[in-house]
Amino acid sequence: MAETKPPAATGLVNYRQVGDDLLRPHARTGPGYYLLLAAAGTLLLTGAACWAYQLKVGLGVAGLNYPVGWASYITDFVFWVGIAHAGTLISAILYLFRAKWRVAVFRSAEAMTVFAIMTAGLFPLVHLGRPWFFYWLFPYPNQRSLWPNFRSPLVWDVFAVSTYLTVSVIFLYVGMLPDLATLRDRGRKLARWIYGALSLGWQGTDREWHRFGTAYLFFAALVTPLVISVHSVVSWDFAMSIVPGWHSTIFAPYFVAGAIHSGLALVTVILIPLRRAYRLHDYITDRDLENLAKLIVVTGLVMFYSYATEAFMAWYSHNPYEQAIFAYRAVGDYWLLFWIMIGFNSIAPLALFWKRVRTSLPALLVICLMIVIGMWIERFVIIVTSLSHEYDPSSWGLYHMKPVEFGILAGSFGWFLFWFLIFIKLFPPVAVAEVRESLATKELG
């Protein structure tokens, strides 16, 4: 019988035990949590203040200039959209591939996705010259019958990102229904009422479970192509333009790979402290982390390939403008960033080929942090170098990031962290039902 079953490979005791463990953060939170929350809040406020200042004075407070009209804000946008991708990859794609180990991590990954999109979504606003008219980018009926230009990649962005946000929220929410029910049953008074409302009266009947399974499968099937399309669209913001160094057909796959690369890295960076803080070692096992590390090796190799291809095409095309840009990236004013990008994104992950590195948490953590930074720098290099050395030599100019931009970047991390912390406080960061399921399958052998 279940109660007396010897601990399974994961060292599980029984279902209720599982619940107790996984809902611990929900039950008790130490001062460390609130300290972290306060830190996140402060960052958030800093960013907000910077933005307010920028709104008041004008975009000139940023380092943006002419010819570099896009820089750190767009970099941040692409970076956060990229982060958003890993969540869906883990929850949807690995689900379709029936990768069991995803069970431990997919919930936090999905949450990360949602909050990352919410963060990314802010940057187009921050970036606009007149953000108070942002709604002009949406197709809404108006008596002047003005409509957006559906040929503009920016409008594609609007559609892609908003769709992605909607569907991932649905995905996350539906997946949480059973756990919400558990929280309802464990909760008292107000909590019980709130979770009761959120869980829609889920009672784990056979009918509910059956429909749940079907729906989840469909969601996974829908989100998978979506996630690919979203970052492709983002990459087309660049690829559709005629700017040398941007106008390239490899951009879509290149950006998708990069997105997943950075996303996986950030998932790992978040999971390691998380499982330590909540002693979730039984559920987020070293093997799970190692699997993540292996995936990162793969994406790292893809990045390496993409960089190589880009450079090769520039040389092979005989297009002097393209060649000039790549030469400029490597030895021009931003050479340091370029080589950091190569090193952090495609050289450093190679170390994970060695099991010793892969399995040592500090090493893994460091490499993942390097990748997160490196991927931000990658977008910066792509955007800024191309613009600063475009076609017209007389208009060549440099861009330097200004305090306001750093403030807003920090603010975006604050905003993201803030939501994530609230989430793990209010909802189970690891999917309870799915973990129990994996245990049940073990029972049946």
Place this chain on the structure above:
Amino acid sequence: MSAESGRPGLLERILHPEGRPRVVGVYPSVEACLQAIRQANAAGFTKLVAHSPIPSREIEEAMQKRPGVIRYFTLVGGIIGGAGGFTLATLASFLWNQNTGGKPIVSVPPFLIITFECTILLAGISTLLGFLLSSRLPQPRLSPAYRERFGEDSFGVGVVCAEAEAGKAEQALRQAGAEEVFRVEG
């Protein structure tokens, strides 16, 4: 249903198409739960309601679940979304027709991107709709047959039957090794 208690209301019939279980057995594990279902079927009870804390393919098979309507929601939603997306882009371009870079009014390649995104969006939303409808959610209140342990570590098998057959049902559930069997007053 006994003759004296009149027919159940519409909402009731929508939320509980197979009626309310009268007798419920509580089981510690999936196997036990499966056992109970077989016992109940053997005893001639076909209208069963199983509660479980985990999704279990075995239970679904035992209950002979047939694929639901969700897939049609997804399909139709997707089609509407796709058509709608393309129409939106096209109509808007005609309503506010500007020459930009000499591109045609209906520029198909870019519009296909809009089309795709709208397809996914509406497919997703309608799937959610289909899921809620077909799984009879949201439920205004928990059924009396539900116990909190069903959300934790226990499985329940409820038998929908007439008052008269309750005893027989209870017996069947006990034979399957129920930790506890309780009756639901209806």
Place this chain on the structure above:
Amino acid sequence: MAAWGFTKPEPHQIIPYLKEPVDVIPGLATWYATTCRECPAGCGMWVKTREGRPIKVEGNPNHPINRGALCARGQASLQGLYHPNRFRGPMVRVNGELKPISWDEGIKRLAGAISELRQKGKSDRIALVTGAVTGTLAGLMDQWLAALGAPKRITYEPLGHNSEREANRVAFGSAEIPLWRIDRAEYLVTFSSDFLETGPSPVEHGRFLAEARVRWGKGQKRFFAFSPRLDLTAANADEWIPIRPGTEGIVVMAILGEILLRGWVPSEGREFLNEAVREIIPRFFRFRHPEDMAKQAGIRMEQITALAKGLSENRPSVVIGGPFLDVETCKAIALLNVLLGNVNRTILFGTGTGADWATDSEMHSLSERMEKNEVELLLKSGSSEFYSPAEKNVPLKVALTSLPNGYTEPADLILPVHHFLEDWDAFSPRAGIVGLVQPGRQPMGESRPLGDILLQVAQSLGDKTFSDASYQTVQKAQANQAQSLNWWGIGGGTSWNEQRRNGGWWKDPASVSVKLQPEAFQISFPTPSLKTIPNILTLVPFASALLYDGRGLDRPWLRECPDPMSKITWEGWAELHPQAAAKWGLKSGDIIQIEGASYPIETPVWITPGIHPDVIAVPMGGNLILCRDPENSCPVQVKATGQSRPLALAQGADEQFGRGFARDTDYVEAHEERTLWEKQHVRPPARADLYPDFEYKEHHWEMVIDLDRCTGCSACVVACYAENNLPVVGRDKMLNRREMSWVRIERYYEKRGDELKALFVPMLCQQCDRAPCETVCPVFASYHTSEGLNAQIYNRCVGTRYCANNCPYKVRRFNWFTYEWTEPLNQQLNPEVTVREKGVMEKCTFCIQRIMAAKMKAKLEGRKLKDGDVIPACAQTCPTGAITFGDRLDPESRVSRLLKDERGYHVLEQLNTKPSITYLKRVARHG
């Protein structure tokens, strides 16, 4: 949003006229004809006023000198009128501080000082220094001074070609600047000349040169510029020959000698052959051969011979010297011109230009008199740029000017005079041309006409000769007497009203034929020491096309507009050759100290290949310490201060790496090394489009820019600022590359063999038919009009800046801030053009407001638009007529005709953006 202060507040309500002025129709512009007084060239000017405010000045199309064009300085004269720093009223300096006083008191103080001097019998200790004045005002000044018993008026023009006038006095008996008919010349050699930047008449000479270039066409080189630095004039020559200042003279003599010795003197010059041989040969060529002179000057002999040959074979020619040459060199040039038979053919005397201007020696003697305390009252009027350290000895210094500048600084009494756009006056740049100066608006402040001030002083001195009520009556009277008295040397004339309508009156200048005086042959050169002393450079002050001798310093437009050669804005600089820079280990932006000039200069350096290695060049006025050292070559020492600050450059790279922005007819050969790809793509295949062409029904506006005419003078840039309400952003924002100019002149250095060339290309919105900027705008703020314009809707723009990224020509400008116009500069704003707020993109519109106005006009007159109805501001002001605008659908339009020229090309053709601007390659000449 406005409530939160994020956007501009709503405008205040507009109050209509209670009593409508006579010639003001709200919404319609009124034009007044006047004469530009920014420099002595005296270009005719039309002032466009709206509701009583001048908002734009344009050249007077009927004026013989500028034919409707204006230079950058002329365009910027408006900012002199509306300058925030203008004196509100008279001021007196009380222990260092300027205190405002009433006019009566101001006049009383001046009159008092004068009467005091007269009583002491010291009225000869009065000195009046003024900029170029002529006619009525000059006459009044002279009478006035005579009445006071004061010495003659001293007219000082720093760029007045003083040595040349002196040389002409000796050689031809008339101390004037002749008229150089460059347009008639077959061959042109200049020595340190700047006739395209400042000269006596830059607009006119620009036009002359353009006409000559067009006539010259391809073939041999015809324009050689000897100059220490690659200035605008040298950049427009067929070849620039770097030369050490001070050696011009012997180069001229070497050429002269070569012509004489080889017997190449043309028939036209035979008249003086004998004297020349008799006088010159023994003095110069008995002991040395021209070759030695060439060696001395560091010029290849083949060059000298070639020039001598060219000059004698291509007649008539013009040989011009610069403003800073010494008298001997100018004499030599005069002789050369005589022997080549240019005098009276292409070099016409009788202009009277500068005849009454002071020479350097006179200025020096004035300084000496001040040193010796022999000047007790110094009056400096108008744009006089004279300053001498000795002024400190003068007890009373009176400034009769409208704007504070370096020279008003030491003044004790300031009596503000009208800006010429508020004033009645007349100015005659040369015989036969009288430009009328009439006001475009009511005076801004308490200023008064100079003439009135003089009259009032005289009246308060109780002088009977000046009973006239006001200066205007004097002037009007004289204007009406003009025909009878033949005051201007023009005989029968026109009525006062006609004169006001025309902006003056003129007839073809009758040139006076002159004859060479024997004294001209008395030329003697100190053999210049040519061994370069280590760490000693020769300082060359040069007048920039924008700042002139420093008069442009207080004009925001002229400071923001990049210097045509260096592309530096808002600050001074010193130009150094990379070799020289290497000696001190200097790089652009390092601040140096220049010692050995009349006073030490501290300024950042700009390293450029376009300068002689032994020379350091400093723009006059450019570095706020005004360097106006008349001496031609002064040896200076350079010290690196160790400090360094970035230069506010408006140009990224100095080369174009064969990208073909600026092309001359040699371009393709010169860039053989370009890759296969570039060669294939330099012209797109005839049909490279996925989509059908857009059908233009009414008009298809196009522009043709002829680089063979463009001199890079940047007048168009400033005109655009004036017409389209472009904000001035200032140095700090320029450092950040946030300039707002819609049109810029790109300057690229090209090494051709061992020659250094500078190519210019005006870059503005190309109004592409396949505009990359249009497709990417998410809100249709940027779209294509049915007339081929690439329109930008400010109201719709949300500021994604995607269009700017996607513009390969980088001509879109973003409003990083909401820019302010300091009062009263905002009174100059053009009401027909929106003032943009922060967060929106803007760019060249082909002056769409002018297109609209022209259509309206045509409609009212019930006719169709005809070619020339629409002229954008840049094309309107271009001195050389390099810019042509018109309707391509009209086969007869000048644009349509120019489009057939085989020199035509599109920038970045391979991108197939189909620009509406076609450039015509500059014609390169060889041999």
